[in-house]
Amino acid sequence: MSRTLKLAAVMGVITSLPIIPSVAAAENLKVVASFSIIADFAKNVGGDRVDIITLVGPNGDAHVYEPKPADAATVGSADVVLVNGLQFEGFLQRLVEASATKAPVVELTKGGEVLRNTEEEGHHDQDKAAKGEAGHAAEAEEGHEEGHHHHGESDPHAWQSVHNAELYVKNIADAFCAADAASCDTYRANAESYGQQLEALEEEIKAAVAEIPEDKRTIITSHDAYGYFEHEYGIKFLAPEGVSTESEASASDVAALIKQIRQDKASAIFVENVTNPRLIEQIASETGLKIGGELYSDALSDENGPAATYLEMMRHNITAIKGAILGS
Incomplete structure (x- = not known):
């Protein structure tokens, strides 16, 4: 008991010591983000209550990323896995299967406005927009077998709309609340504050x-x-x-x-x-x-x-x- 009290007393003072992250990690949500933009959203929602590992880091290309063996271990030990969906992460299905993770794999584009993939239709018809309320992402997943780099019917780069970024943030807050109900009020407050910056x-x-x-x-x-x-x-x-x-x-x-x-x-x-x-x-x-x-x-x-x-x-x-x- 005295050792536990001692650790608790010094946590706020000696944050530079290696023991502190390990103590925090035992209490924090272990979050895996598929790429850097999602990791940034997650940091803004989770604050100091989450520990985030990013699979495809800054300046990295998730389209062509090849997972390392360590990635499977990382995903396998996660509490929450955050991904874009819409087949943006071509490596995702193989990695999740290899990891045998029990964590929810949360597709952050679910419920958003999804644009059609113009790859086979010519570039950017302004009438290509279609509402993709959850079902569109599922339709896109069904097209995965057609090729490693084929993105099915949908354009996956939904974060390029700030309106969609607000949805990513909401979905992250929902996922964190489901995994850590005790901290839900904090996640919601962080998401609201960040949402004001997005507006x-x-x-x-x-x-x-x-x-x-x-x-x-x-x-x-x-x-x-x-x-x-x-x-x-x-x-x-x-x-x-x-x-x-x-x-x-x-x-x-x-x-x-x-x-x-x-x-x-x-x-x-x-x-x-x-x-x-x-x-x-x-x-x-x-x-x-x-x-x-x-x-x-x-x-x-x-x-x-x-x-x-x-x-x-x-x-x-x-x-x-x-x-x-x-x-x-």
Whole structure:
């Protein structure tokens, strides 16, 4: 009893000692996040009551990630596993089966607005939006057998809409409350506080887009990751690759894109932090567009970069887009 009391007394003082994380880990929820953006949401909801391990870290590409043996052990010992769903994590089913985890695997896109995958339909028809209230994700999962990088009917990059990010946060709070009812009030309060920051971010993005002339709102990126941003905010994105970075663009795809760029009078072109820049550099050279910088699509930057959190990522992206188009 005295040893327990002693540990409790010093926990708030000697936080730098190795013993403290291990004590906290015994009490905290053990959370596995599939990639960095989800991990950031989870940190904002869980605060100091959760310990988070991220499978695909900053600047990592979840489309092509190959799990390590240690990942199976990590998932196997988790209390909650948070994933995007909509087949974004091509490795997920194999990893969950290998881990034999008993933890709930929570798909954070459930209940959200899901856009159709334009990979086989041409790029971004503005009428492609369809409500995907839970069932859409299930439909997408059924298409998984058609290929490792095939994303079925749905575009998985739902976090590119701040409105959807609010849903991710709600679903995370629900999952944490189900796993740790005693701390539910804290999770709900954290989610509400973070939700207010997301609402402010939404207004910032809309205000920035409003300053860009409508005839200059077409830009080029590496892969088709910004359908939700386009649908929500009115910036048109063209890309040589589909919704997965595994699907390489053919010579005819690139030629067709260059033709479309000239027809649509694209205003700017960007590389992405998760893709090889060579193809974008080629397109920039052939169209005379100057590369406007780097956008963050499927992963955050490291902590020293310009997109270390979701809020910073979205602000960086719209600031870079606006600056490249307006020349500021």
